[in-house]
Amino acid sequence: MRKDYHILLVEDNKIEQQIFLQYMNYQKVPYKFTVASSVQEAKKEIEVHLFDAVVTDYYLGDGIALDIFDFVKDVPIIVITGAGDEETAISAIKAGAYDYFVKTSNKNHLKLLPLTIDKAIGKSEAEHKIKILSSALMSIYDSVVLMDLNRNVFYVNSSFEKMFGFSSEDMIGNNLDNIWVKGELKKFTELISSDQSKNEGEFQNIRKDGSSLTTSVSVSTIKDRLNNLVAVVCIIRDITESVKSREKLVNYSEGLELLVEDRTKKLEEARKFATIGETAAMVGHDLRNPLQVIINNIYLAKMKMSPDFAHKLKKPLNEEILGSLEKIDEQVEYMNKIVSDLQDYSKNVNLDIRKTDFKKLLEYIVSTLQVPSNIDIKIKNFSGLPDFYIDSGSFKRVMTNLISNSIQAMIDGGKIEIAGGIDDKFYYINLTDEGGGIPEKFLAKLFTPLQTSKAKGLGLGLAVCKKLIDAHSGFINITNNHSGVSVNIKIPLRKELI
Amino acid sequence: MDNIKILVVDDDKMIVQSIQEVLELAGYDTAAAYTGKDAIELIKDEDYNIVLCDIMLPDILGTEVLANIQKLKPRIKVIMITGFASLDNAVLSLNLGASAYILKPVNPDNLLKVITNKLHEQDKTERLNEDRVSEWIEDRLNNLEDKE
Numbered sequence: 001m002r003k004d005y006h007i008l009l010v011e012d013n014k015i016e017q018q019i020f021l022q023y024m025n026y027q028k029v030p031y032k033f034t035v036a037s038s039v040q041e042a043k044k045e046i047e048v049h050l051f052d053a054v055v056t057d058y059y060l061g062d063g064i065a066l067d068i069f070d071f072v073k074d075v076p077i078i079v080i081t082g083a084g085d086e087e088t089a090i091s092a093i094k095a096g097a098y099d100y101f102v103k104t105s106n107k108n109h110l111k112l113l114p115l116t117i118d119k120a121i122g123k124s125e126a127e128h129k130i131k132i133l134s135s136a137l138m139s140i141y142d143s144v145v146l147m148d149l150n151r152n153v154f155y156v157n158s159s160f161e162k163m164f165g166f167s168s169e170d171m172i173g174n175n176l177d178n179i180w181v182k183g184e185l186k187k188f189t190e191l192i193s194s195d196q197s198k199n200e201g202e203f204q205n206i207r208k209d210g211s212s213l214t215t216s217v218s219v220s221t222i223k224d225r226l227n228n229l230v231a232v233v234c235i236i237r238d239i240t241e242s243v244k245s246r247e248k249l250v251n252y253s254e255g256l257e258l259l260v261e262d263r264t265k266k267l268e269e270a271r272k273f274a275t276i277g278e279t280a281a282m283v284g285h286d287l288r289n290p291l292q293v294i295i296n297n298i299y300l301a302k303m304k305m306s307p308d309f310a311h312k313l314k315k316p317l318n319e320e321i322l323g324s325l326e327k328i329d330e331q332v333e334y335m336n337k338i339v340s341d342l343q344d345y346s347k348n349v350n351l352d353i354r355k356t357d358f359k360k361l362l363e364y365i366v367s368t369l370q371v372p373s374n375i376d377i378k379i380k381n382f383s384g385l386p387d388f389y390i391d392s393g394s395f396k397r398v399m400t401n402l403i404s405n406s407i408q409a410m411i412d413g414g415k416i417e418i419a420g421g422i423d424d425k426f427y428y429i430n431l432t433d434e435g436g437g438i439p440e441k442f443l444a445k446l447f448t449p450l451q452t453s454k455a456k457g458l459g460l461g462l463a464v465c466k467k468l469i470d471a472h473s474g475f476i477n478i479t480n481n482h483s484g485v486s487v488n489i490k491i492p493l494r495k496e497l498i
Numbered sequence: 499m500d501n502i503k504i505l506v507v508d509d510d511k512m513i514v515q516s517i518q519e520v521l522e523l524a525g526y527d528t529a530a531a532y533t534g535k536d537a538i539e540l541i542k543d544e545d546y547n548i549v550l551c552d553i554m555l556p557d558i559l560g561t562e563v564l565a566n567i568q569k570l571k572p573r574i575k576v577i578m579i580t581g582f583a584s585l586d587n588a589v590l591s592l593n594l595g596a597s598a599y600i601l602k603p604v605n606p607d608n609l610l611k612v613i614t615n616k617l618h619e620q621d622k623t624e625r626l627n628e629d630r631v632s633e634w635i636e637d638r639l640n641n642l643e644d645k646e
Contacts, residue, residue: 281582285554288581289510291603296516299606303523312523327512411511439556 005031005121006049010042010056010068023110031117039063043071051075052121053098055113058088066095074128076120080109098123143236149229151175151192163238165208176234179205181212192219192232202239214240279342286338290331297324297331337404341460344397349471351391353495358382358429361392362418365399374413377403382420388427389495394468401461402431402487409435409484426490437480446478502617503527503544507537507563508552508579517550520606526613534558538566546574547620548613553580553587561590568595573624575616579604 011017017035024033034049036042039062042054046068054072056065058081065079076098081089089100098120101109137144143160147153153171161167164179177185181204191199200218207213216239222231301324303309304317313320359382366377399418406416414434421428438446447466462478469476474491504521508514509532518528529544531537534555541549549567553560564576578591581602588599597616600609 285582288602289513292581293510293512293516295603296513296520296606300516300519300523309523327516331512 005052005117007031007033007117008036008042008045008049008051008054008056009033010036010039010054010060010065012037012057012059012061016057019107020110023107024114027111027114029114031114037061039067042068046071052124053078053117055080055117058082058085058092065092065097069095069097074124076124078113078116078120141237143234143238145171145176145234145236147176147232147234149232151232154231160236163207163213163236164205170208179207181206188217191217192234202243205236213238214243283338283342287335290335293331294328297327300324338460341401341464344464345460345467349394349468351394351471353389353391355387356390356392356395357387358385358390358395358420358427361395362399365396366403369400369403369407371407372413375407375410375416376414377416377418379418380420385420385422385427388491388493390472390491391468394471398465398468398489401465405461406431406433406435406484409433414484422493425493427493429489429491431485431487431489432481433484435484437483437485438478440480443478443480447476501527502548503529503546504548504550504613505529505531505537505540505544505546506550507531507534507555507560508550509533509554509556510552513552517606517609520609521613524610532556534560534563537563538570541567541570541574545571547617549574549576550609551576551578553578553591554582561587561594564591564594564596573620575620577612577616 009017009020011020014037017037021033021035024031031052034045034051036045039060042056042060045051046054052075054068054075054077056068056077056079058065058079060067065077069077077092077096079089079092079097079100080103081092081100082103085102089102092100099116101113101116103109137155137157138159140157141159143163144155144157145153145160146155153174153176156166156168156171160171166179176188180188184203184205187201188203191201199220200216203215203217205213205215216237218235218237220233220235221229222233224230301321304313304320304324310317315323359379362379362382366379371377403416403418410416410433416431416433419430421430446462448463466476469489469491472491474489476487476489478485478487480486502525504526506514506517506521506528507530508517511532514530514532518530521528529540529546531540534557537549537551540546549563551560551563555563560578560580564578567574567576572595575597576595577598577600578587578596579600579602580587583601591599597619598612600612
């Protein structure tokens with residue numbers, strides 16, 4: 001309770017006023033008192049100040065206590081009457097007085113007065129609070145329903161009336177059973193019978209006019225000090241719109257997902273077709289050249305066998321035919337290499353990393369290649385280098401591709417040098433040839449797969465090399481030098497770096 | 499078919515060599531170029547009847563060689579041969595004045611047929627031109643005679 005309560009004493013007897021104030025002072029009653037000596041004075045004071053309680057004598061010079069009641073609102077009034085005037089007191093109570101006292105000559109009634117004032121103020125404040133709470137309940141957007149233990153409604157707020165179309169009179173004393181769509185009542189009963197102190201659920205409801213709405217209902221219980229259930233509070237929120245927008249959102253996002261899925265699929269298809277298209281173009285171009293050579297040589301072999309051309313032959317017939325067959329053979333091998341490259345490029349690299357003697361591997365690779373007699377392959381600086389960790393299958397492919405490229409470029413013969421080297425981190429392999437180098441415009445795209453470049457060996461072979469070396473966490477680069485190309489490869493020495 | 503000269507332009511030496519052999523067996527004289535620039539140089543020096551030209555050359559495009567031939571020696575019939583089928587290249591080649599556009603691999607019989615046709619066309623055009631020249635000379639002679 002506040003301490004600065006302001007009390008109005010209305011008393012026409014100056015002596016009584018003095019006794020009252022002295023007594024209150026003596027009792028150290030903490031209130032502030034203002035004294036009025038008549039109804040008119042009291043009225044003036046009430047107009048100017050806000051009092052927390054009024055203590056008034058019944059008989060006043062210019063009227064009686066009841067006259068004050070007319071202009072005192074929401075403030076407790078305590079009436080003091082003379083002895084033997086109980087009827088007056090009763091009429092005062094009926095008129096709305098909080099309490100009354102009978103004056104005693106020994107002023108005993110004053111002893112009880114502070115306590116009565118306290119109680120009166122307390123009650124008044126409680127009423128005030130209830131009023132605020134009640135208007136708060138009335139003004140909130142959510143419906144509030146209070147029910148007793150038997151699920152009989154004893155309060156609904158105005159939002160409930162608006163939300164459901166039932167008036168307060170319709171509801172009070174009745175149950176809540178007719179606001180639920182079929183099947184929902186059972187759910188609601190379960191909700192309020194649950195042991196939880198607060199429960200929530202989403203419901204389908206119907207209004208008085210039969211229209212429907214979606215609500216979120218939260219139920220809580222009020223218990224007294226002895227833990228007995230006193231009331232059930234239902235707060236009902238209309239979520240029809242938010243459910244609609246939620247559903248819209250769900251539909252929209254589902255639609256969006258479908259759209260994205262669809263687009264992704266189409267994009268993937270398009271990309272697949274583009275890749276197939278690129279591959280087809282590359283394979284088409286690269287296979288048509290050797291096919292042309294094969295067709296030409298078949299034609300030539302047939303022609304040379306015809307007696308009409310016998311006089312044109314430069315060599316004996318069988319040598320001529322053998323020459324054509326050898327060319328066909330070469331081209332078939334070349335075509336096979338294109339197909340292998342394509343397969344190598346498209347399949348996943350599975351490395352089988354083992355300690356490898358690279359010099360031995362190189363010598364083996366060179367021995368499997370058909371090296372023209374005018375080409376000299378020199379393997380140097382590998383002696384003394386430690387074995388290192390690679391997948392020998394991959395390197396067989398890499399070195400075969402590189403050496404074949406060089407051989408093809410060196411129509412007029414020359415030297416291919418393959419040198420090894422090492423530092424603390426990498427193993428180096430350097431290949432140089434005398435094939436005249438690679439045209440500048442191809443250098444940048446050398447390792448890009450499916451570049452339909454014309455020059456032989458620049459289709460997929462190098463892309464495969466790069467892929468395999470990348471798989472070893474290594475590096476490859478190719479530059480032109482004065483007489484040919486220089487291919488530099490480096491591979492990490494430590495096995496765990498691969 | 500004496501003195502009919504055909505230039506084969508392709509960077510694939512095996513193709514050039516085998517086509518040359520086919521053409522020589524058929525009785526033509528041949529020459530070879532492995533790059534577009536070499537081809538243009540050869541054309542400047544020599545009057546070929548026919549140029550068989552690949553499109554994907556290492557230095558310049560075959561269509562550029564074609565455009566140069568049209569400028570330098572429009573009389574030469576140019577037959578484009580490519581392994582890289584593309585409508586764009588075909589249209590471009592024909593617009594630039596290629597006599598034919600052939601896709602690799604081409605059967606040598608068919609290639610020889612195309613060559614024969616083109617030579618025939620060339621012959622006809624030239625004879626037509628010769629006829630026109632003789633007609634023109636005749637007209638002028640007649641005119642002179644009339645004046646006399």
